[in-house]
Amino acid sequence: MASLKIGIAGKPNAGKSTLFSSITGTMVAIGNYAFTTIEPNEGVGFMDTRCPHIDLNKKCNPRHGRCENGVRYVPVLMVDVPGLIEGSSTGKGMGNAFMDSLRDTTAIINLLDPVGEERNILSPDELKEEAEKTEEEIVSWFSSRFSSDWDKLVRKYAQVKVPLEDILLQKGGFFNLRLKDIREILSRHRFPDEIAKWTDDDRKEFSKVVMTEIKPIIRVVNKGDLIEKREDYVKNGFTIISSDYELSLEKAYSAGLISNLTDILPTEKANEKQRAALEMIRSSYEKGDMHRIFDVISDIIKNKLSRIVVYPVYDESKWTDKDGNVLPDAFIMTRGDTAEDLAFAVHTDIGNGFIRAINARSKMVIGRTYELQDSDVIRIVAKTK
Numbered sequence: 001m002a003s004l005k006i007g008i009a010g011k012p013n014a015g016k017s018t019l020f021s022s023i024t025g026t027m028v029a030i031g032n033y034a035f036t037t038i039e040p041n042e043g044v045g046f047m048d049t050r051c052p053h054i055d056l057n058k059k060c061n062p063r064h065g066r067c068e069n070g071v072r073y074v075p076v077l078m079v080d081v082p083g084l085i086e087g088s089s090t091g092k093g094m095g096n097a098f099m100d101s102l103r104d105t106t107a108i109i110n111l112l113d114p115v116g117e118e119r120n121i122l123s124p125d126e127l128k129e130e131a132e133k134t135e136e137e138i139v140s141w142f143s144s145r146f147s148s149d150w151d152k153l154v155r156k157y158a159q160v161k162v163p164l165e166d167i168l169l170q171k172g173g174f175f176n177l178r179l180k181d182i183r184e185i186l187s188r189h190r191f192p193d194e195i196a197k198w199t200d201d202d203r204k205e206f207s208k209v210v211m212t213e214i215k216p217i218i219r220v221v222n223k224g225d226l227i228e229k230r231e232d233y234v235k236n237g238f239t240i241i242s243s244d245y246e247l248s249l250e251k252a253y254s255a256g257l258i259s260n261l262t263d264i265l266p267t268e269k270a271n272e273k274q275r276a277a278l279e280m281i282r283s284s285y286e287k288g289d290m291h292r293i294f295d296v297i298s299d300i301i302k303n304k305l306s307r308i309v310v311y312p313v314y315d316e317s318k319w320t321d322k323d324g325n326v327l328p329d330a331f332i333m334t335r336g337d338t339a340e341d342l343a344f345a346v347h348t349d350i351g352n353g354f355i356r357a358i359n360a361r362s363k364m365v366i367g368r369t370y371e372l373q374d375s376d377v378i379r380i381v382a383k384t385k
Ligand SMILES: Nc1nc2c(ncn2[C@@H]2O[C@H](COP(=O)(O)OP(=O)(O)OP(=O)(O)O)[C@@H](O)[C@H]2O)c(=O)[nH]1
Pocket: 010, 011, 012, 013, 014, 015, 016, 017, 018, 019, 029, 030, 031, 032, 033, 034, 035, 036, 037, 038, 081, 082, 083, 084, 222, 223, 224, 225, 226, 241, 242, 243, 244, 245
């Protein structure tokens, strides 16, 4: 039960699989050579958010994901793809078939490797150049997929009058684009109003717009543990992480050496050497110039993708489901979605039978057009057959 999918793309050896393993807790092939990954890896990762159970003063029982010390980990699908090189979109390297596993992603992390070919550390400017190369490949892949059989499309709609947005939706459906997305693009940008007039450049431009506004590509610098002057990169707008540290922490957590992933406090199980290693990792985050991956994912989802987390319940006073589970479900919704949208997300029947909803925090009755807020706890009253 995850409604969002985040892709991890980047050059070979950037640490994509290391990052994937640390987020999903599933071990996949990691190697100090290019093209370690030959098939995409899919798994369930998480975003973290403050759990409303703190306001209720009662522990929650998540049906999916988990909750630690008031931090709720909400499931998000992740996909780790083979390394991208110049020409990947036309079949070089591992080919381009694997790129199709990015088609239904909501956002793509462009994981940047600060280590150059001669083991030198790349400057922020050099990193920007590297980032652009990967992004061009992704846009080229999108564009070639989007443009395929274009002539056929033009012929099909030469005689019958069909709105441009509907024709574009046929092409965009492959990428999970919704009519709402297409409308947004057409309202913000100028494109030919007839499909027959679209040129290669228009399709390329459309692809670029999709990959920046609808399915954004987000740059994240990996291997922050190897960068000495991280502040120089931060000044240039880069977000820095260390997949290596994240994976160590994930392993320490699985082995019970730390009680939760957030504050990195060793348990009694950790021996002296392990304590020292954990302390070294913990202190490297103190300056704030390197970020924890769950915070980065949450930032992408909440701020770049304008998503919110909402908790449907059956009992508005106890915040439970029918079986007494406290805050069992967390739904990732889009900012602007309504109480009715939530009802449909829970179940089509609940959406169709919607009568009213109750804001469990304020106990106020709310209508179908109520705009959901982040961290809302909502009871939906619906007529079901
Ligand atoms: N120092 C350091 N090394 C890292 C970090 N992340 C990954 N590595 C190392 O970088 C190498 C490549 O890691 P992978 O995760 O296999 O990289 P990838 O991007 O999946 O590579 P391909 O699948 O070949 O495209 C391995 O030796 C990792 O241990 C990091 O944050 N810091």
